[in-house]
Every structure is written in structure tokens, then in C-alpha cells.
Amino acid sequence: MNSVAFIVIAIFTLAAGLAAATLQKLMHAALSFAVTFVGIAAFFFLLGAEFVGLVQVFVYIGAVAVLIVFTILLTRRDVEKDRGFNWSGAFIAIAVFGGLIWAILKTQSLSVAAPEIPALTVKRIGEVLMTNYVWPLQCVGLLLTAALVGALILVMEEKQ
Amino acid sequence: MSASLDQIFVSGKQWLLSWLAGAPEWVIQIASSFINIFALLGVFLTLFALMSVLERKILGRIQNRYGPNRVGPFGLFQPIADGIKMLIKEDIVPARADKIVHFLAPVLIAATAILALGIIPYGRNMTPFNIDGGILFFFAVGSTTELAVFMAGWGSNNKFSMLGAMRAIAQMISYELPLIITVLPVVMVVGSLMPNTIVAAQGGYALGFVPRWFVFTPWGATAFILFFVSGLVESNRTPFDVPEGESEIVAGHMTEYSGFKYATFFMAEYIGMFAITGLATTLFLGGWHAPIRMLEFIPSYVWFFAKLSTLLLVYVWLRGTLPRTRVDQIMNFAWKFMLPMAFTCIVAAAVWHYAGRGPAGWLWSLAVIAAVYFTLSILLDTRRKFAPRTYRFAE
Numbered sequence: 001m002n003s004v005a006f007i008v009i010a011i012f013t014l015a016a017g018l019a020a021a022t023l024q025k026l027m028h029a030a031l032s033f034a035v036t037f038v039g040i041a042a043f044f045f046l047l048g049a050e051f052v053g054l055v056q057v058f059v060y061i062g063a064v065a066v067l068i069v070f071t072i073l074l075t076r077r078d079v080e081k082d083r084g085f086n087w088s089g090a091f092i093a094i095a096v097f098g099g100l101i102w103a104i105l106k107t108q109s110l111s112v113a114a115p116e117i118p119a120l121t122v123k124r125i126g127e128v129l130m131t132n133y134v135w136p137l138q139c140v141g142l143l144l145t146a147a148l149v150g151a152l153i154l155v156m157e158e159k160q
Numbered sequence: 161m162s163a164s165l166d167q168i169f170v171s172g173k174q175w176l177l178s179w180l181a182g183a184p185e186w187v188i189q190i191a192s193s194f195i196n197i198f199a200l201l202g203v204f205l206t207l208f209a210l211m212s213v214l215e216r217k218i219l220g221r222i223q224n225r226y227g228p229n230r231v232g233p234f235g236l237f238q239p240i241a242d243g244i245k246m247l248i249k250e251d252i253v254p255a256r257a258d259k260i261v262h263f264l265a266p267v268l269i270a271a272t273a274i275l276a277l278g279i280i281p282y283g284r285n286m287t288p289f290n291i292d293g294g295i296l297f298f299f300a301v302g303s304t305t306e307l308a309v310f311m312a313g314w315g316s317n318n319k320f321s322m323l324g325a326m327r328a329i330a331q332m333i334s335y336e337l338p339l340i341i342t343v344l345p346v347v348m349v350v351g352s353l354m355p356n357t358i359v360a361a362q363g364g365y366a367l368g369f370v371p372r373w374f375v376f377t378p379w380g381a382t383a384f385i386l387f388f389v390s391g392l393v394e395s396n397r398t399p400f401d402v403p404e405g406e407s408e409i410v411a412g413h414m415t416e417y418s419g420f421k422y423a424t425f426f427m428a429e430y431i432g433m434f435a436i437t438g439l440a441t442t443l444f445l446g447g448w449h450a451p452i453r454m455l456e457f458i459p460s461y462v463w464f465f466a467k468l469s470t471l472l473l474v475y476v477w478l479r480g481t482l483p484r485t486r487v488d489q490i491m492n493f494a495w496k497f498m499l500p501m502a503f504t505c506i507v508a509a510a511v512w513h514y515a516g517r518g519p520a521g522w523l524w525s526l527a528v529i530a531a532v533y534f535t536l537s538i539l540l541d542t543r544r545k546f547a548p549r550t551y552r553f554a555e
Binding site for chain 1: 307
């Protein structure tokens with residue numbers, strides 16, 4: 001059951017990713033990219049990491065995808081133009097893929113059976129975030145607040 | 161008797177599933193999900209049909225006219241006539257539109273609207289999909305709507321569509337913030353993101369007769385009002401209907417849609433409204449709990465839908481009463497008033513909790529909210545005198 005689901009989701013995600021890389025219109029590519037995010041969220045659900053999957057949908061589709069789409073809309077005039085083939089992009093993609101394959105094959109833990117872990121509830125994640133990882137959490141909060149204030153200052157009208 | 165009436169739908173589902181006894185586990189799981197989905201769609205599409213005719217009736221009453229009264233008794237069959245009309249209309253797709261995106265936008269918007277309904281507890285043991293992060297699921301699914309609205313606006317290749325989509329996304333993103341932050345105090349006080357637990361925490365009575373609904377605490381009442389207003393904006397309802405302001409930009413992102421696709425948008429808007437009022441009921445109005453102990457014999461789902469309909473009535477009432485606000489007014493209101501008040505609710509809830517959740521906590525949290533409210537009203541007062549309007553460009 002799980003392996004069938006895995007294969008279906010993997011094909012779906014890869015197809016969406018491929019579409020994002022190859023589609024002619026930039027806007028179609030951006031929307032396919034959003035579909036890829038859905039696929040990745042589905043993987044998290046399959047692994048039982050419900051919280052991470054939901055946050056994936058929340059952040060990447062609700063915020064990042066909308067941001068990408070808006071950036072394209074507001075900055076490019078040639079949205080309809082043919083993008084051509086980007087050789088350097090292909091090279092970087094193959095290099096990253098090779099690096100990842102090498103790292104995965106080098107990893108020892110592939111043959112080790114996963115230990116039994118207790119069901120990961122939202123409550124436990126919250127507790128751990130507020131105790132063990134409270135400093136990283138606060139730092140991220142500070143960073144995001146700084147980004148928010150920075151964005152406000154950028155768009156503020158200059159006084160005459 | 162009343163207990164079995166309360167559980168009639170649950171036992172009905174058990175009875176349906178007993179036909180499958182002996183089948184593999186996954187067959188039963190899939191069948192159970194399908195029963196839930198059909199029940200949800202059946203109930204809420206009927207409610208949508210009813211709501212569309214009742215809204216026109218009530219608006220007619222407010223505006224001193226009859227409203228629909230030709231089809232069937234009191235015009236009650238109007239939705240059927242509307243449905244047939246929508247189905248046989250020609251489906252027009254603009255020649256320069258992006259065909260695929262134009263087609264997918266209504267599909268996506270309806271799908272996400274219906275998904276959000278799945279996590280709401282409609283009665284005792286009546287949550288269709290009881291997942292651990294239910295509240296988070298609701299907002300995760302809801303945030304996808306923005307992309308769908310954008311697809312509709314961009315795919316139509318029309319300036320009114322694009323303007324409408326921009327307005328819709330701007331106000332949806334701004335109000336998603338207060339919407340989610342007003343949920344946080346409830347999550348904090350209950351200590352769970354699961355809708356069932358939140359409803360269970362609101363059972364029982366304080367002082368013997370006041371139900372323990374969160375709306376009866378100062379922070380809960382404030383959060384409920386903020387949530388309700390943000391919900392109005394999220395579902396693009398009057399007075400925040402600038403995305404489709406008919407007198408300005410035709411119909412916003414729905415300008416280039418006709419026939420059944422337009423009906424899908426219309427349906428998604430109403431379903432989204434049901435979802436947001438359902439969540440408000442769950443979070444603040446005690447979900448399916450009865451308001452008085454004497455009335456507990458009435459089935460839980462009746463209470464839920466009574467509360468839901470009351471909130472929907474307020475939606476229609478507001479639509480019949482208020483004019484449309486300006487875009488900049490909506491934004492100012494979100495960032496300068498709603499957001500600070502939403503944060504205050506969190507502080508007030510914490511104060512309420514640490515002061516013992518009793519009358520003392522009640523007064524302390526009221527004091528916190530009143531202090532911030534009056535400070536804000538002094539800070540935001542522009543001291544503008546009302547004078548005859550001056551025009552900069554149209555003299």
C-alpha cells in the first residue's frame with residue numbers, strides 16, 4: 001500500500017518538476033512548481049510527519065508560490081516569450097544530482113533498520129520547540145521581524 | 161431516546177459499514193471516507209442552494225421588495241431553476257486566454273473550499289476527518305485559495321480580472337494574519353490543534369449556568385469579533401467585496417467566466433463562507449454544545465447548524481446594511497487596528513490563564529483589552545475635521 005502510494009506520488013512530483021523546468025511559458029512553469037510543492041507535502045504525509053506536511057503546504061504554496069507568481073507578474077514584460085534552453089542550468093542540475101547520489105550511496109545508515117519512534121504529535125513538536133530549540137526559534141522570529149520591518153521601510157513613502 | 165437521536169448519523173454510518181464486514185481493512189477505510197465525503201457534499205450543497213435563495217429573500221425584505229417568489233412555493237425552487245440556467249449557458253473562453261489556467265482555476269478554488277469543511281466537528285462524534293493538526297489543515301488549505309484566485313485573474317487575460325485578482329490577494333494576505341492570530345489564544349488555552357479537543361474544552365457551565373464557551377471571556381469575545389471580520393474579508397463579502405466590486409471592475413477575477421464555471425466560483429465563495437463560520441462556531445461558540453443544560457436533549461448537530469445559520473444570517477444582514485469600503489481603508493484597518501488587537505488577545509488569554517481562569521482572570525483580561533483598545537483609539541485618531549469634500553484632479 002505504502003510503496004504504491006510512494007511510486008504514484010514520486011511520478012506526480014517528478015512530472016511536475018520536469019514541467020516546471022521545461023514548460024515554455026514562465027507562468028506555467030511557476031504553477032507547476034507549486035504542484036511540485038504539493039507532491040513534497042504528500043511525501044511528508046506518507047512518512048507520518050503530518051505537521052511538517054501541513055507547514056509545507058502553508059508556507060510553500062500559500063506564501064512562496066504566490067510570491068514567485070507575483071514576482072514574475074511585476075518584473076517581466078516578456079512573460080509570453082520563449083525561454084530557450086539554459087545549458088548552465090542543466091549543468092548545475094546534473095552536478096547537484098550527482099553530488100546527492102554520491103552522498104546517499106556513501107551513507108552507512110541505509111542498511112540499518114529505522115528505530116521505533118513514538119507517534120509525532122503537534123503537541124510534542126511544540127514542546128520540543130519551546131524547550132530544546134527555543135534559541136533557534138527566537139532567532140528565526142527575530143530574523144522574520146527584521147525582514148518585515150525592512151519591507152515596510154522599503155515601501156514607505158519618502159517625506160518631502 | 162435523545163441519545164440515539166443524537167447519534168443517528170453515526171449509527172447510520174456504522175450500519176452502512178456493517179455491510180462490508182469481513183472485507184479487508186483498507187476497503188473499509190476507503191468506504192468510510194466515501195460516506196463522509198458524500199454526506200459533506202450532500203449537506204453543504206443543499207445548504208448552498210437554500211442559502212442562495214434565502215439570502216435573496218432576506219435582502220429583498222431589507223430593501224422592501226419581494227425577492228424571488230415565482231418558482232415553487234415562496235420561490236423555494238429558485239436554486240433548481242438557477243442551476244438549470246447555469247448548466248445550459250454557453251461556456252465562453254476568451255480567445256487570448258490561457259486555456260489551461262483558465263479552466264483549472266475554478267476547479268482548484270472549489271476543491272480547496274470543500275477540503276476545508278472536512279475538519280469541523282458537526283456534532284458529537286461527527287468530525288469527518290479527525291486529524292491531529294486540524295486547525296492547521298484548515299488554514300493550509302485556505303491559503304491555496306490565493307493561488308487559485310490569481311490563476312483566474314491571470315488566465316483570463318483581462319485587465320479587470322487581473323485588477324480583481326490583485327485586490328483579492330492583497331486583502332486576503334493582509335487579513336490572513338489577524339485571522340490566524342485570533343485562533344492562537346484558543347489553541348493556547350486548550351493546548352491542542354485538534355477541533356474535537358477544542359469543542360470538548362468548551363463543555364460544561366461556569367457558575368452553574370454560563371456555558372464555558374470562549375466567546376464569554378473578554379479575550380474570546382474580542383478574538384471572535386476579529387475572527388468574524390477577517391472571515392468576512394476572506395470570503396470577499398460586503399463590506400469588503402472590493403475584489404469583485406461590480407460598479408468598478410465588472411466582476412473582478414470572475415469577469416471572463418460564464419455558465420457553470422461562474423457557478424463554481426459562486427459555490428466556492430459560499431462553501432468558503434460555511435467553512436469559516438463553522439470554524440468560528442467551533443472555536444468560540446462552543447461547537448455543538450447546547451447553551452442551557454435544560455436544552456441538552458436536542459441533538460448536538462442541531463445546535464451546530466443553528467449557530468452556523470445565525471452567523472450566516474449576520475453575513476446577509478451586513479450585506480444588506482453596509483456600503484463597500486475603499487481598498488486603502490481595508491488595508492489600514494487590517495494593519496493598524498486588527499493586527500495589534502489580535503496580538504492583545506494572546507496576551508489577554510495568557511493573563512486569564514495565569515489569574516486562575518475565574519472571575520479575577522476575567523476582569524484582568526478585560527482590563528488588558530480595554531487598555532490596548534483605548535490606547536489604539538487615541539493613537540489612530542487623525543483628528544480630521546469633517547468638511548465639504550475637495551477634489552484634487554476633478555475640479
